[in-house]
Amino acid sequence: xxxxxxxxxxxxxxxxxAHLMHxxxxxxxxxxxxxxxxxxxxxxxxxxxxxxxxxxIGLPTMDGYEVARTIRNQNHEDPVIIxxxxxxxxRVEKIKSEEAGFNYHLTKPVSIEALRHIIxxxxxxx
Numbered sequence: 400x401x402x403x404x405x406x407x408x409x410x411x412x413x414x415x416x417a418h419l420m421h422x423x424x425x426x427x428x429x430x431x432x433x434x435x436x437x438x439x440x441x442x443x444x445x446x447x448x449x450x451x452x453x454x455x456i457g458l459p460t461m462d463g464y465e466v467a468r469t470i471r472n473q474n475h476e477d478p479v480i481i482x483x484x485x486x487x488x489x490r491v492e493k494i495k496s497e498e499a500g501f502n503y504h505l506t507k508p509v510s511i512e513a514l515r516h517i518i519x520x521x522x523x524x525x
Contacts, residue, residue, distance in 0.1 A: 405450035405518065409433045410440040410466065411484070412458050416507070420453055420484065423511055427518055437461025444470055448477055451518055456485040456496065464499040471500035482517055484509055 407424045409431055411417040417433040424431040429451075434443045437458050444452065452470070456463035467481050480503070483496045488506035496504045505513055 404429055406430045406432070406447060407518065408440065408443055408447060408449040408452045408454075410435070410437070410443075410452065410458070410463070411455040412436060413455070416455070420509075423509075423514055424453070424518070426511075427515060429518060437463070437466040440466050441469055441473075444474070444479070449479065451480045451482065453482050453484045453514075454501070456483055456487050456492070464495060467496070467499040467501050480517065 407429050409417050409420045412435050414435060421431045421433050432443060432447060434440050438461060454463045454466060481501045483501045483504040486507050493504045503517055
């Protein structure tokens with residue numbers, strides 16, 4: 400069975416990480432778009448309506464927690480999966496990401512298997 404093709408928004412201020420994630424997402428057969436800060440992420444969310452957001456937490460100016468809260472507070476119609484893709488992997492940071500509205504918390508470096516599990520779940524979770 401062929402999987403569905405989703406629009407994925409990648410947000411990371413480290414452009415090399417963003418481009419690597421872009422390559423991985425495209426390799427899984429999905430559309431991908433990169434932005435590099437929180438305000439760009441909110442704007443891209445509004446215009447592109449992605450199904451999944453791969454969001455770094457340690458962004459300058461507006462961190463990923465604030466971006467996730469803003470998107471959750473503004474989005475009431477379309478379900479979106481927000482995934483923390485971050486270097487922050489301590490338990491306290493995972494709890495904080497859950498409280499901010501993230502669905503998943505992945506610690507860098509992220510494996511293709513972890514991305515595939517979220518983006519292409521075997522039972523089509525979304």
